[in-house]
Amino acid sequence: MATSSTSSRTPEQVFADHGRRLGTGDLDSISLNYAEDAVLITPTGVLHGRQGVKQVIGTLLADLPDADWQLKPQFAGDVLFLEWSATSPNGRVEDGVDTFVFRDGLIHAQTIRYTLV
Structure with missing residues (x-):
């Protein structure tokens, strides 16, 4: 369940915090901006929950370490x-x-698509 401080965040605030957490590379911290029952849709399939978040974001960060x-x-x-x-x-x-x-105040669903060159 979202705390009152979490639930009062705007989408813009959640996204800004998401960007800060992505910069740390800490998958546990990153996943906390997602609802426990979040859905992530990728070209390779649908993943669920914070474990799914960690898998998808972990792949993204491995594909693009130290990215600009x-x-x-x-x-x-x-x-x-x-x-x-x-x-x-x-x-x-x-x-x-x-x-x-x-x-x-959380991310409930996300679609992700990119081509690594």
Whole structure:
């Protein structure tokens, strides 16, 4: 259950905190911005819960260690459409697209798609 401080966060605040946590690489910390029953949809399948978050984000961070990220967020209420690119020593992504759905100060659903070059 979300705490009152968590549930009062706006989608913009959750996303800003998500970015800070991604920078640490700490998957446990990153997963706390997601609802316990979050759904992540990727081209390879659907993952559930914070364990699914750790798996998907762990793969992303392994694909793009120490990346320089370029983000183009577009918020519409509780939904975020995010176009992104990233460059790292391991490669680059020029076509990243995610969608986030926020509720009660947490991420409840996310789609993720990118091509690692």
